Amino acid sequence: MTNTEERSFYRGSQLTYQIIGGIAALAMIALSIYLTKHYFDVKFPTGLTGGGLCNINAFFNCDVATHSHLSNIAGVPISLIGILMGLFVLFGFLFNNEKVEGTIHFLLWFNAIGCAVLFLFSLIVLGGLCPACTLYYIASFVTLFAFYKSSSFKTLNIATLASFGAVYLIIFGVVFNNVSGRIAKETDAKSKLAKGLISQFESLPNLGSPEKDSEFIMAKTDKSFKEARVRITKFSDFECPACKMLSDILHKIAKKYEGKVAIQYFFYPLDNNCNPEMQRPLHQSACKAAYLAACLPEKFAAMEAEIFSNQQNLSAEWIEKRAKEEGVLDCYNSKETQEKVLSYINASKPFNVKSTPTFILNGIKIEGVLPENQLSILIDHILSK
Secondary structure, eight states: OOOGGGOOSSSSSOHHHHHHHHHHHHHHHHHHHHHHHHHHHHHSOOSOOOOOTTBOSSSBBHHHHHTSGGGEETTEETHHHHHHHHHHHHHGGGOOOHHHHHHHHHHHHHHHHHHHHHHHHIIIIISSBOHHHHHHHHHHHHHHHHHHHHOOOOOOOHHHHHHHHHHHHHHHHHHHHHHHHHHHHHHHHHHHHHHHHHHHHHHSOBOOOOSSOOSOEEEOOSSOGGGSSEEEEEEEOTTOHHHHHHHHHHHHHHHHTTTTEEEEEEEOOOOTTTOTTOOSOOOTTHHHHHHHHHTOGGGHHHHHHHHHHTGGGOOHHHHHHHHHHHTOHHHHHOHHHHHHHHHHHHTTGGGTOOSSSEEEETTEEEESOOOHHHHHHHHHHHHHO
8 A cells, every 4th residue: 555655646545546537537638629629610610500518608708718819829729638638638547657647747736727827817807717727726625636636756757758749749730731722722712702602792883872871870980971981871670680689799799990990870660550561560679770770870870789788588578678677768769769760771772782781881882781890891891992
């Protein structure tokens, strides 16, 4: 039986800690594989994907960590380290070697410090936590605890570390080569997409901008709307799901191109209560939502986003309650507001707007939702002229 000075995680009567550490190491591997897959799904998407199990809400969200500059080294996800760390722990069971055990024990301490730093960075700087990352941190500390309680071998062996390092560098090189290949393919695909998109955009007739600028602004430059280099006029309905999608995209565009892009909003409710072009009922709260937003031009961008975020529960009761809370109930119920919304609806006629969303980008009419990457291609093209 080993004495106090020669306790070993891998040898002796440490079965409980071996089980705890072994299971925790397997968890480290599984979680790191998931995070690696998530990284590549986000960085190199192959189609439309959902939020996944890892994206619970705005705070517990793996994408927060994935988009951080600390998520990778030269494009290789740091979760690869987690996979190897877990494998090194299991690798130790194959050898009755104090040098290997001491090196793994040392690396687990180093790994735990890294976990603590990443946890604090995510919490304080990123303002959110990656659930899978957090579970990895827990599994790492559990593995370290098992070693701490059962092993007295903590000394780093340079030769063993060099062997582990060589394994990591080989795998890193393979993954780096894969990432480089993906980036090259993606760049080529983007180049082809950009050429086709720009060619199609420039072939369409230029319809100009609405005669009168909107007072409902989502983004602005230091010039008037008509003088801005990039001008987007959006005709939209607050109950239209596709309009919500475009709204989310335009808010991102406004942030990405702050000071370079002007975005104005024109009401076009698909609601026969205020839109004379509608021959039958469709979105029966859309006019009321437009009236509410029309009463708050000074905070339109925020109210537009709020209404869309509550689209699933949008009702006359909710809208009237918000009008009371904003102190604009009289405006909301006034004939003047109804006439104002109607004037914006009528402003769509020169552009033959029949569906929502429809938007005008520097005079070019685009119907439906254009993905953010494609809209960015067109905006970059316009700005490059």
